[in-house]
Amino acid sequence: MSEIEQSEQLISHSRLRMRVKSPFFATLALFAQFKASYAIDTAATDGKTVFYHPEYLISLPKAQQDGLILHEILHMALLHTIRRHHRECQLWNIACDIVVNGLIAEDKNYELPPNGIRKPEWETKSVEEIYELLLQQPNESKPSLLMPDLLNQPLYDSDNEENNQAETTNKSANNQQETIDKSPKNGNQTRSKDKFLANNDINLEVELTGSIQEHKQGELKAYWQNAMQQANIVARTSNQGKLPAGMERQFKELQSAQIDWRTYLWRYLVQTPTDFQGFDRRFISHGLYLDTLAGESVQVYVCIDTSGSISDHQMNLFCSELQGILGAYPHLQCQLYYADANIYGGYELKANDDIPKPIGGGGTSFIPFFEQVEKTRDLCLQGVCVYLTDGYGDFPRDKPSLPVLWVVVPGGLDMDKFPFGEIVKIY
Template sequence: MSDSVALEALSRCKIRLRQQHPYFAVLTLFAIYRSDPAVELADTDGRVVRLNADAFLALPDPVATGLLLHVTLHAALLHPVRLHGRNPVLWNIACDVIVNHIITTQTTFPVPPGSYVAAQLAPGFVPLSAEHVYEYLLKHRLDPDQLAGKLSGTQPAGSAAAEPKQPDGSARADQTRSTGLAAAMARRFGGKAAPSPASATAVPSAAPATEALPAPTAPLRDIRPAPAGVGKEAMQLHWESALIKARDQASARQQGKDRSAWIKELEAACAPQVDWRTLLWRFTIQTPTDFAGLDRRFVHAGLYLEALVQERVNIDVAIDTSGSIGPDELEQFASELRAIVSSYPHILCRLYFCDTELAGPYELGPDFKLPRVRGGGGTEFRPFFNYLNRQQGERQVDAAIYFTDGEGRFPTKPPHYPVLWVALPGAIPSERFPFGQVIRMA
């Protein structure tokens, strides 16, 4: 089938999107669309959206429009760029959940078959960002094989994707042929095509037949890694401009029931993405001068004197042992700390374990091996900070790091030294930490 026919169908989808949801249509003005027979249905690397012309033309217009919006949102929200070192399959699932949540809450279009919605991960699960969903998958040890069984051609009740609607209520002639949607989905997902009208059982005209999507046997893989050599900063600026214009359109028209997911994902897309290990190193390897600041012994007298700089940096690290941290995450965190103290001898790192009680300290060196983890009860952050507050009379406390999921009781008053929270996958939202800096492990 010619590319010109596919481009004509693509234009119809853009027009439909502009008529019904103009703020999403803005994004299509910033995307590059190409026909490529090598792709099964559609995918994007953040720069180009590729479509299989034959499969795309076989889709009913509402389904094709939903697919176009789905893959365009992947590009606009920088999902290929934000992949980093994550598992690409789980990341694709997490991004599908976010994109489909936006589509089902903001539009009347169906989500593409083979892509996940939030209800397929957990009842009542409301995602905040792709990173949030990815952390949820890791925390609950959900792998693609487990999730594959939850895929179906029909969406949960109440979602906009349950019953794809034609704008005028009519059906195209090719929607009921064996070469229509069912055949396209059968080619894509391995299902069986619907029988042709000649062999199908007659249906009364009062109840027109609606073609059900065959159950897909594999999830839609529509995120490709960003291409090497392409300027990711330029790509980010390009889509950031598009997202801001789309957001302005949404605000001006006040359309949509609830744009919380859209705004959260917009903020995540526009924010710089830095690996948690990099942030941990940045925080830890500061010089003694960076941590010293003012000598607090004289502040009560109104004297703000520079503190005498010590040769060492004392960093106290607490690990939440309430049972929420798995051995893999614990070892990743410990290995980064070992590498840091090995590279920077001026850092003196003391390690503690804490659930409702504090165990330690253990001096962490390059050859340090984690002792048997103690704990398993509830979570209290106060014992660790109370201990450090008492220590300040005996030694300098320069900074503290806490590895946790954030589910616990925090001190009522923030400490006077810098605090870094390393939040494991599935931890509470960053804004719920009352003080300190938060980095999220993924």
Template structure:
């Protein structure tokens, strides 16, 4: 197939495709077949209301004025950039997250891949070595944590003082207003004014992010599961086709494998794990009363009371506040559904920093996590023995970066890893689930 045939194929079926975008899609098909094959799946639409580019899993929109400001190589890089947003599932996974922060997190995740493929992106692109190799969810958590820390470090504004009124001088004339105070006559002073509460900010005064040249929009169609599955198949096929041509770099291959990995919902795994630790069986000790009047002595389903439900929260600071809050909510759900003898919540960095114990029938209110040192997983297991706990199970929320106990306990253990399992340290015992919040 020659170049002219590919150009005609890239432009057919969508007359509205801008010639420059069509040309760069063709170049991707020829030089970067992984990106090119996937780029042809997106409908291209001119959108003057957009700031730059956007993608929603089905359509790629662009602002024609912004397109005119780009070089051909930058157009090609942005098309590849938008393709990776969909290939990575960013359009399906935003959920209730802040759209702007989610967009930045997604950009940080894919921009290094685009650049390592030898493509060009506009100046000011969002790149940070700290985020290289991390998923968009991990980066979003880091950005959220950093934003909270900056907010806490900001000095508190001084308490508002009552406005000073002009005082008459001994001759009965008013004194001028103090320096840097607004005049009582017009309420203005020199220099630009900060917007007052309730005052609208003009569009040209809106803060902008010069490093973002595209917008990830969630897919709005009712067939999202079907569309997501179709893209996973397309990513797999594009990766195989590119690999056969010898044009699939290692980082792209790793990304494609990660993008099509089945998503395991950690909440379901947590509740299944807890339920399995609460065995139910038929017993003659409590006969089935429904058949006694017929003279049949049949066993009834009996669920014995389970022991202690023990949860450990990594308090070293490596697990973000948002994840801790969602984990606490699941702890309470397990407590109310299983009704264990006791609910025990421990915090641990290198040592146990807090222990909360709730009896059956309590209405627990879990306190915020306490700690902030390094990470080691040994002490909570020692504390179980020292305090005479009787765990039906133990669940440990952590990033898996710490020292594990040398000996496996006699009770089941679930490691809730905030690090993707492909990069997390392997626990020497127990079951591991990836926590994605």
């Protein structure tokens, strides 16, 4: 039996073991395509296909084979290849690995291959948030990535069926030799396990992750959304009963990461479906969301956290986001407050107004802002509270009467720790 045939058999066996261990992961595995390749050292994915080096897969014990396969499947299911956008590719790959390896480590049925990146204190965060935290670290403190595994494009041209067939299904000796000839040109047809772990010569004319063509991104997103829905159904109708806890958390983070927080804000600005008359198409291209709101004005109460835990970078980010509110929704009435343990303001702001200099620097309490809004709000106007913060502070005992949108910086309080309101991370 050839290496490729043996590795294909191992993939099948791994899928069968997943059916016993986790119906959810096993269903996702059914949506994955697998191709053997000597052009990579361990395994990698372009978002739809898992490419794996046959010899490396064979070298691993069963538990690590399952861990390796699940690692790549989770990259695909969580859309890691298309969520990068313009972020630096290697750092993004590290962030994705931290999340995926954390999910695998939660399940004692799987074992990570050697040298998998772990950072337990970050593993409950979203990939986008981890990326921002990595950016803030000095280079010497950042984890090193031995084997990048997120590809920018398919490893082989899907239209070149001859090459694909040669790479994945060669059964004859001649075809097997052809496949070996396509391995990285290091003079060896067989490479040791150590080389797999230390050698970074992927030998591909592609960068990691990145700008997959737009129509392909849409196809991938729809494909894996369907896969996640099917896996969810299978999990809930099996003895497992529900999604793995980590996957449920990441699925929630994924939904949040794909929605601009200003889209969340818009939901609060329209009282009912009948109030919404449609965007004025003349202004949408300029980022202006103009429409008729049943003749009513909308009051937005914005509070910026100015406590001592907020860095200068975060403060600049908050002010930029406030400008975004004013610029995107120029018909709003905006009242700005600053708050640490005390409240400062309010300041009436319109689209082109300068933002007042921030005041604060003390401890953090969210209570004064909500008390002030309850005292001063116009009961005849629709309103919403927007709080830009890291989330670390004292919350009011009672839920405010107005809807609340928390806009939270990377490294902020976990989303499930907020006692009320909707939470959106900014990156």
